[in-house]
Amino acid sequence: xxxxxxxxxxxxxxxxxxxxxxxxxxxxxxxxxxxxxxxxxxxxxxxxxxxxxxxxxxxxxxxxxxxxxxxxxxxxxxxxxxxxxxxxxxxxxxxxxxxxxxxxxxxxxxxxxxxxxxxxxxxxxxxxxxxxxxxxxxxxxxxxxxxxxxxxxxxxxxxxxxxxxxxxxxxxxxxxxxxxxxxxxxxxxxxxxxxxxxxxxxxxxxxxxxxxxxxxxxxxxxxxxxxxxxxxxxxxxxxxxxxxxxxxxxxxxxxxxxxxxxxxxxxxxxxxxxxxxxxxxxxxxxxxxxxxxxxxxxxxxxxxxxxxxxxxxxxxxxxxxxxxxxxxxxxxxxxxxxxxxxxxxxxxxxxxxxxxxxxxxxxxxxxxxxxxxxxxxxxxxxxxxxxxxxxxxxxxxxxxxxxxxxxxxxxxxxxxxxxxxxxxxxxxxxxxxxxxxxxxxxxxxxxxxxxxxxxxxxxxxxxxxxxxxxxxxxxxxxxxxxxxxxxxxxxxxx
Amino acid sequence: xxxxxxxxxxxxxxxxxxxxxxxxxxxxxxxxxxxxxxxxxxxxxxxxxxxxxxxxxxxxxxxxxxxxxxxxxxxxxxxxxxxxxxxxxxx
Numbered sequence: 001x002x003x004x005x006x007x008x009x010x011x012x013x014x015x016x017x018x019x020x021x022x023x024x025x026x027x028x029x030x031x032x033x034x035x036x037x038x039x040x041x042x043x044x045x046x047x048x049x050x051x052x053x054x055x056x057x058x059x060x061x062x063x064x065x066x067x068x069x070x071x072x073x074x075x076x077x078x079x080x081x082x083x084x085x086x087x088x089x090x091x092x093x094x095x096x097x098x099x100x101x102x103x104x105x106x107x108x109x110x111x112x113x114x115x116x117x118x119x120x121x122x123x124x125x126x127x128x129x130x131x132x133x134x135x136x137x138x139x140x141x142x143x144x145x146x147x148x149x150x151x152x153x154x155x156x157x158x159x160x161x162x163x164x165x166x167x168x169x170x171x172x173x174x175x176x177x178x179x180x181x182x183x184x185x186x187x188x189x190x191x192x193x194x195x196x197x198x199x200x201x202x203x204x205x206x207x208x209x210x211x212x213x214x215x216x217x218x219x220x221x222x223x224x225x226x227x228x229x230x231x232x233x234x235x236x237x238x239x240x241x242x243x244x245x246x247x248x249x250x251x252x253x254x255x256x257x258x259x260x261x262x263x264x265x266x267x268x269x270x271x272x273x274x275x276x277x278x279x280x281x282x283x284x285x286x287x288x289x290x291x292x293x294x295x296x297x298x299x300x301x302x303x304x305x306x307x308x309x310x311x312x313x314x315x316x317x318x319x320x321x322x323x324x325x326x327x328x329x330x331x332x333x334x335x336x337x338x339x340x341x342x343x344x345x346x347x348x349x350x351x352x353x354x355x356x357x358x359x360x361x362x363x364x365x366x367x368x369x370x371x372x373x374x375x376x377x378x379x380x381x382x383x384x385x386x387x388x389x390x391x392x393x394x395x396x397x398x399x400x401x402x403x404x405x406x407x408x409x410x411x412x413x414x415x416x417x418x419x420x421x422x423x424x425x426x427x428x429x430x431x432x433x434x435x436x437x438x439x440x441x442x443x444x445x446x447x448x449x450x451x452x453x454x455x456x457x458x459x460x461x462x463x464x465x466x467x468x469x470x471x472x473x474x475x476x477x478x479x480x481x482x483x484x485x486x487x488x489x490x491x492x493x494x
Numbered sequence: 495x496x497x498x499x500x501x502x503x504x505x506x507x508x509x510x511x512x513x514x515x516x517x518x519x520x521x522x523x524x525x526x527x528x529x530x531x532x533x534x535x536x537x538x539x540x541x542x543x544x545x546x547x548x549x550x551x552x553x554x555x556x557x558x559x560x561x562x563x564x565x566x567x568x569x570x571x572x573x574x575x576x577x578x579x580x581x582x583x584x585x
Contacts, residue, residue, distance in 0.1 A: 012584045018575075025582055092582035144576075149584025214585040240585065366557045367564060382572035383564070385579060394567050403563070 002263035003234075005330075006156035006426060006467045007255055008100050009111050011244050012093040012149040013118060013390070014138035017129065025092035028135060030076050031128060032094050036121035038082050039439050045071065046078035046088070047444035047451060047461075050228070056212050057163045057225040057235060080445040082436045083421055084428030085110065087117060091215075093149050094118060094137070099428030100156075100447070100467050103329040104256030106423050108248050109410045113418035115139060119390040139244045140388035141201035144381065146189045148205045150214065151244040155237045155259060156229065156467055161266045166237065167210055167221050169265045172274040173258075173313055174220055174241045175283045176306035178203065179292060179348075180340045181254040183243035184357030186364065186375060186384040188288070195288045196375040197364065199357045201243045203287035209279050214240050220279055228447035230465040237262065241283075246388060246397035248409040249354040253340065256333030260317055269320045272312050275299040290361060292348055307344050314341050353407045359400060360387050430470030433479050434488075441485035452485040460489060 015032070017023040034042070048069070054062045069077060077089040084099025096114035101107045118137055126135050142148045157166070182199035192204040211219035224238045225231075239258070245251045264270055276282050277297040285294055286306045295303035304312075314337060321334055336354075343350045351358040364380055367373060373380055389395035392402075400406045410418075422432030427448075434450055435442055443453035444461075451461035464470050482488035569575050 014579075014581050016579060016581075091584050093584045143579050143581040145580055147581045147583045149581060152585065215583060363560070363564070366561060370557070370561050378573035378576045379568065381576045382569050385576065386567070386569060394569070396564070396567070399563060399567060403560070405560075 002266035003156065003158045004468060005102055005259045005263065006100050007107060007259055008098040008154050009107065010095055010097040010152040011111070011114060011139060012090060012095045014140055014143065014149065015094060016136050018134040018136065020130070020133040026089065029089040029092065029094045032121050032125045032135065033079055033087055033089055034076065035124035036079065036087065036117060041440065043075055044080060044442050045074050045444040046080065047446040047449055050446040050449055052226050053224055055225040057223040062212055080435060082432050083113065083419060084423065084432040085114065099422050099432065100426040101423045102425050103327070104252045104259065104333055105329050105409060107255045108251050109414045109418040110423070111251055112248060112410065112415045115390055116415065116419055122390060137390040138385060138388040139246060139390060140183065140385065141244050142185065142189060144187060144189060148202060150240050151242045153239040153242055153255060153258065155262050157235045157237050157262060158266050159233055159235050166265055168275065169270040170221060171209065171279045172276050172309055173261055175276060175279050176286055176309045177257065178287055179306045179310060179344055180355055181242060181245065181250060182287065182357040183245050184360035186381050192284055193288060197290055197361055198287045199290055200287040202241065203283045206241065206280055206283050220283060229467050245356050247354065247356045247359065247406060249407045250356045252333065252409045253337060256330065257337050260330055260333065261313065264317065264320050270316060272316060273300060274309055274312055292344060311341055314338065353405065359406060360384065363396065424472040427464040427467050427470030429472050430464065430475050437479060438485040438488070452489065454486055
């Protein structure tokens, strides 16, 4: 029996400051992240002791130096939020890591809340910039000059499922799911074949099938083995293949369908041979064919389109759902996936309300037609970028949303609630509530621990190696009778 | 780095109030629905043709209004902006 779904996303945003000849992305990121402060004293650390990004899921440890910043740098780069998220500076990008959630609907609310949190801090940060300078953020994955930054999905999996089986089952799925997960992009990069428009922002950047790297020679399947949980029981699948989506419907499918497929892998329910002959080449072929007609070569010599391969996965999922208990959210994901697959078979352009790449393509084609422009026109490239702009009055996705031209999954109220409150049903609840209730006593945080410092006493760390423990049901009563973290620790011991 | 963090401490406004921001203000705009596809017509070919033409016209008007709004939000100096949009590689 598959383990319950626990997932989250980590999104790196593009950052630029207009009219600033001295623009430096790292200090701009620090300015941005510090412009959003829930913690008035601003001295809570990210607990790097718990991290090991060099462990490989294939069973070995890679040589390399683990990054550990000094205390001042740590505080300046890391914010842990009351909603259970981490908001921080990663290399030269601001990054928002959602709290752990158990279903695709909560995932959408928390990922969209992240966009709003970044936008609020962007406005605050702009007040501190010199006259005329303007900081802008884009939830995209490429500058169209060969530089890419990620949207990483994380899924908790049963450690007993063999990593080899995960890789075999997932490769054809990941190569083809972009037909309903892609964010769309004008042109190609990274020495990929030239094209006017392609389905995915990221496909051009994948150079190998399976590896630990995330910044060079990017793999379709990343092997980082850092579960942030009991490593005897769990692995965390860290997936770097996806695009940063604006559409709620697309995010919902991206994470909802993938979580369902992973449950099926755990239960051995992927029983069709869809192994591809050359996944690295195919991921680009699929991305570059927005008519969805291109057939890709399978290991067994057959040729199938991406739509046909995804239809095979859908059929297996429907069989699985008929034989296993499925929660209402996953059932809804399955129905929306069926709807999208039907449209993709008939006319993909019918999905402009649901799927990012279609919405963007329709917008750009409309512009090209009316303005007599072409795909090389800098205004068309500008519109591509501006689709991902986080400003509600300038971002083109938000314009479509404002005009009622896109399907929503969550209400504005739900998204705003997710910006200020952790999910109820994971350990993020305990993390977020400790930050809300005892901010002066929290010393350091990581996904699977929180530590407290009281006066001169030694720092005490509470481990949270079970992602589903620490939920509202488990700890709210305990928190309610603990006026301080000192009392909380006493109550935990008694 | 410490210098501008200090400057942040000095002038802080409430960064957390998202709900009162323009996110909500924008929702007063007229909502439009424009689903492509939709109803199947069982009418005669002529009526069906008229309906198709009407639908085509509606789609055109819809696209026109979308393009008007795009004109009002499109970044000025697109060429320069696109040229200068360079990011460092991330993960």
